[in-house]
Amino acid sequence: MDRLLEDERVEIEGISGTSAGAMNGVVMADALTRGDKSTARVALRDFWQAVSRAGMASPVRRTPLDVLTGNWSLDYSPGYIALDLMSRLVSPYQFNPFNINPLRDIVAERVDFARVRACEDLKLFVTATNVRSGKQRIFSREEMSLDAVMASACLPNVFQAVEIDGEAYWDGGFMGNPSLSPLLHECSAQDILVVQITPMYRQEIPTSAADILNRLNEITFNAALIKEVRTIVMLQKLLGEHDIDIGCYQEARLHHLSGDESLSQLSASSKLNAEWPFLCHLHELGRAATETWLAEHFDDLGQRTTLDVERIFQEIEATRGESVEGP
Secondary structure (H helix, E strand, O other), X not given: OHHHHHOOOOOOOEEEXXXXXXXXXXXXXXXXXXXXXHHHHHHHHHHHHHHHHHHOOOOOOOOHHHHHHOOOOOOOOHHHHHHHHHHHHOOHHHHOOXXXXXXXXXXXXXXXXXXXXXXXXXXXXXXXXXXXXOOEEEEEHHHOOHHHHHHHOOOOOOOOOEEEOOEEEEEHHHOOOOOOHHHHHHOXXXXXXXXXXXXXXXXXXXXXXXXXXXXXXXXXXXXXXHHHHHHHHHHHHHHHHOOOOOOXXXXXXXXXXXXXXXXXXXXXXXXXXXXXXXXXXXXXHHHHHHHHHHHHHHHHOOOOOOOOHHHHHHHHHHHOOOOOOOO
């Protein structure tokens, strides 16, 4: 986001985000009502600095040896080990009966949701998962609230479900990570850039309980995106073959910015590492990946799809032991 906002050639009409992506979206929308792209860049940095400062009081931190060796993992942190064990034995309704969530306080302090709802420079969509129905709920900018953002980031083994209008919601990643349909229907821009920070592919087979659970979550969170991308591509192909025009589906050009190569090298426990040096490390990885993507594909914007859907699905079919050219 920081690198895209820095580039004067790029205009962002809409954002669809889940979990951390949802937070980035509302912080950006709030900032755009107060200024311009540079204001949004500063607001994003200030927000994640606030998250890091809150994490300084947490016992879930790297050991001195990990800090000394430059290991970003929390695998040997006593606080992380205790939290991981507790999350497997008791629910958040038991170990956190008062539903204390420091992240909620940070979002409430940093984001004026009245300004977000009034922002006319950015269309915004946040996805959460309805616990009872298992369906996705997409909140538009006009109905954005603190509860909607926290619902989108509600991991069920860590936080209690978020109640909105009598319905309970969990993390939106289960059903839309992120949801692309509102960008197709509500935005006039026909280029959609999917920024993926959940690794699609991992070379190593997970063997520890924590790594197995992490990989299950990654596969689950990617499944919704894979299904939606595949549906869009198949529909476009079908409409093209039959010369039918139904607007947005016909013209959508998909692009893909992935952190697979860098992020797959990090352990599952690093996802709870909120230390500022680590967030800065991730920030630099993101800027570098975006710089590379812009250099390779900026001229393709407005011209063609650059997301290699066939390669992605060939890898998926291969992992299932199925033939891509099967019957």
